Structure formats: C-alpha cells, structure tokens
Amino acid sequence: MNEEVYTVALKSALTEIKRVCPDISSAFILMNDGTIVAGDEQAVDSSLEKAASSLQSLVEKAASVGGLDNLVIDGEKGKVYVSCVNGMYSVMALSKHADLSHLRTVTGVILPTILKVLDSITSETTPPTPLKPAPFVPPAQFRPAPSEPLLEEEEEKIEETVEEAIETPEPLEVAEGETEVEPEIEAEFEDEVESPRQLTDLPSQQLIVDKFGGFMVRPDTVQLDFEVLQRWSSLLDVKEINEVDIETFRGKTTRCKAKVISDQKLEGRGLIRIPEKTCEALELKRGELVRVKPVVPEE
Amino acid sequence: MPVKKKIPEVETTGQVEWAPKAEVKEQVTDLRMVLDRVKAKEGVIGYILRASTSAAVDIKDPSKIIDYAVLSTSALESGESLSETFGLGKVSNIIVEGKDLKVLSLTIGEHRVSVFMEKNVDHNSIYKELT
Numbered sequence: 001m002n003e004e005v006y007t008v009a010l011k012s013a014l015t016e017i018k019r020v021c022p023d024i025s026s027a028f029i030l031m032n033d034g035t036i037v038a039g040d041e042q043a044v045d046s047s048l049e050k051a052a053s054s055l056q057s058l059v060e061k062a063a064s065v066g067g068l069d070n071l072v073i074d075g076e077k078g079k080v081y082v083s084c085v086n087g088m089y090s091v092m093a094l095s096k097h098a099d100l101s102h103l104r105t106v107t108g109v110i111l112p113t114i115l116k117v118l119d120s121i122t123s124e125t126t127p128p129t130p131l132k133p134a135p136f137v138p139p140a141q142f143r144p145a146p147s148e149p150l151l152e153e154e155e156e157k158i159e160e161t162v163e164e165a166i167e168t169p170e171p172l173e174v175a176e177g178e179t180e181v182e183p184e185i186e187a188e189f190e191d192e193v194e195s196p197r198q199l200t201d202l203p204s205q206q207l208i209v210d211k212f213g214g215f216m217v218r219p220d221t222v223q224l225d226f227e228v229l230q231r232w233s234s235l236l237d238v239k240e241i242n243e244v245d246i247e248t249f250r251g252k253t254t255r256c257k258a259k260v261i262s263d264q265k266l267e268g269r270g271l272i273r274i275p276e277k278t279c280e281a282l283e284l285k286r287g288e289l290v291r292v293k294p295v296v297p298e299e
Numbered sequence: 300m301p302v303k304k305k306i307p308e309v310e311t312t313g314q315v316e317w318a319p320k321a322e323v324k325e326q327v328t329d330l331r332m333v334l335d336r337v338k339a340k341e342g343v344i345g346y347i348l349r350a351s352t353s354a355a356v357d358i359k360d361p362s363k364i365i366d367y368a369v370l371s372t373s374a375l376e377s378g379e380s381l382s383e384t385f386g387l388g389k390v391s392n393i394i395v396e397g398k399d400l401k402v403l404s405l406t407i408g409e410h411r412v413s414v415f416m417e418k419n420v421d422h423n424s425i426y427k428e429l430t
Binding site: 025026047048050051054055057058061062063064065066067068069070071072073074075076077078079080082091093206247249250251285288289290291 | 362363370389402
C-alpha cells in the first residue's frame, strides 16, 4: 500500500468525522515525524506547516508528562483539539461551544479503526510502508542531576524569584553517598566506554546563572564550582571536564569551555558564571536556572 | 439671567499612562496567593509563574523544574501558533494532557501561568479560581 492510499483513507476518515461532528471547521493529521498526512479542504500552507512544527515541538517537550495524549486550546472564537491516535496527532479546529466529549468519542473510534484496517491490509500485502505509525520516541530525556541541592527532603517546597535566588543562594551540599556512582549507572558507563557517549546519558545539574564581564573575559568560557567539575570527571572517568553544554528554560542550548570559578567567595553556591555576551545570546538573566551537562572529551 | 454653561465631566482613571504601574506588584502578590491556594489542593503538583523580569516556581519535584518550564513555554507558544492558524483569537487557556499528568497554561495580564496536576484534578475549577 502506498502513501497515496493512506492519505486518501485518512482524508475520508476526517470527512466522516466532520460529518458526525459539524462543529469541526478544519482538521488535519500530523505524523510523528512532522508530516501533515491528511488535510481537508484547507490547503497545507506555510501557516499550517508552522503550526504543525510548533505542535511537534510541544510533542517532544511533553515527554516530561509522559508524552502528549490530548491538547485543548480554548480561544475567544473557538477551540483546537489535538489527540494522539496510534502515534499520530489529529488536529481539529472547533467552534466555541463544541461538545468535546462527543468529539473525543468519535475520534477515539473512527481513526483507530481506519488505522487498524489499513495496517492489517498493509501487513497482508506488502511490507510496512514508511508511513506506518511508529511509537513516538521522545528526544533527549535528561537524567536528573546526581547531586541536586534542591532534592533535599527538607526543601520540598521550592519557591524562588530571580532576586531571591541571587540574594540567598544556597550552597551546594553534596551528601556523603552521592558522589559515589550507583551500580546501575556505573554499568551503563562501562558499556559505553568504546562508543561516544550520548548527551542523554550524561549527568546534569541545575545551576543558578551569574553574569560576569570584563575586558579580558572570553565569551566562550563559563565558570563552575570545582566540586561540580571534579564530581563529573570522576563520574565519567575522565581526567578533567573542559567543556559543558548549557540548556536554558526556553530550550536554548550552547556549548562552552568550562573553568573553575575564579572568585572564591562565589564557590559552593551552586552558581554558573556566564559571560555577559553569552547570557545575551541565550537570553539569560542573572538568577535564572539553567541545566548544565559535561561534555566528554574525545580521546 | 445668564445661562450657566454645563462643563462636561471628564472621566478620570486611577492610573495615568506615564506613571509607574503600582498595580502590577499587587497583582503578582494576589496571583501568588491564589496559586499557593491552588497548589495546596489534592493532586496539584506545582506551578510556574512568569513575568517579563521574574519567575516564581513551586514544583514538588525540583529535578523536573526545567523540563516543566520548557513544556510550559512550548505549550503557550503552540497555543498561540495554532490559534493564529485557525483564527481562534485570544487564547484563554491551554490544557496539555500527558499520559501521567496534565498542565493548565494561561496568560493573565503580563504573567504566564502554568499549573501542573494529576489527570483526575478538575482543571476548570482551577482556571476559574485563577481568572
């Protein structure tokens, strides 16, 4: 079965759903690779592609809540309902007072049935086509920081503003047992000695941003606690950590050289000192949290 | 007898445009109080409140803060993008339902709020409480 047949079948399914639910004004199906498989009368234009790409980005980020199941956007003039069906996402624009529960029922029956029939036909005739829905694999899942100061049991309630974060930064307290690598993690690292380590397998830490500048400051070099760098190098079994990857709240990332914090007063406070220019590029402000991961030097 | 000319009444507002906005801080405090009340409810995991220059985060599992913050930003951006595509007008709220949790995201004034909760929590009542 080729792509065209798949598209036609899905298009028919959408038409039928629209017939049952007249509240739907527009609809399309988004594959997990970002392809818009079936659209109705609406042309697949740049705005639709932009929306699809933004939705795909949300699907990736939703890994933190177990993967995207449903999405409802309630606007002044209408709603958008997105639901996950066999790894695909049906996107439907609805009128303001549309009955969502009815739509959920209809979508939850028609689309999976059509897909099941298509899949069964496909498996009987030819090998699976590239369009066959595959389980969604979320990108870069990060492992929680091995020694996180915020994880202390006493600090269940975390509440911070930018000012508070800078005024009362809490020193990094590494519990005695935390520096030791857990057996499972250790085993993972041993397995990966020969292959280049993936970003997802590296330890990470959330640190508070502190800006610094000056005439001789290199914009590509950040400063971290000696303790943090040392812990990473022992965890990863490397001589030293020379580079780190920084990820911001807004999802921006960059790679910088890493050095130990030069100002001793700022040591042990869970800070990462980032040059002003780099902060500007990452749209970072002093006191914000970033996730920092070590980069394993290639040998 | 001279006719008394009626002077039209000028409508006065509490805040002139050029004056510093004193209400903003008050609004944040109120919102924080409501969010703290919401956070205390059963099944609510936490919230992220963001303004242009500050942010308040209260999440039960601190290791998830960045993941949730990125998701919150992405949800609001996708909401705006899809609303633009389908001509929905101003977005009042966005519900992202995952396999494990759900998130209610909305914009109140210049503040962007995301409340994370278990799937069985009634997000409509939380939305009403916030707005």
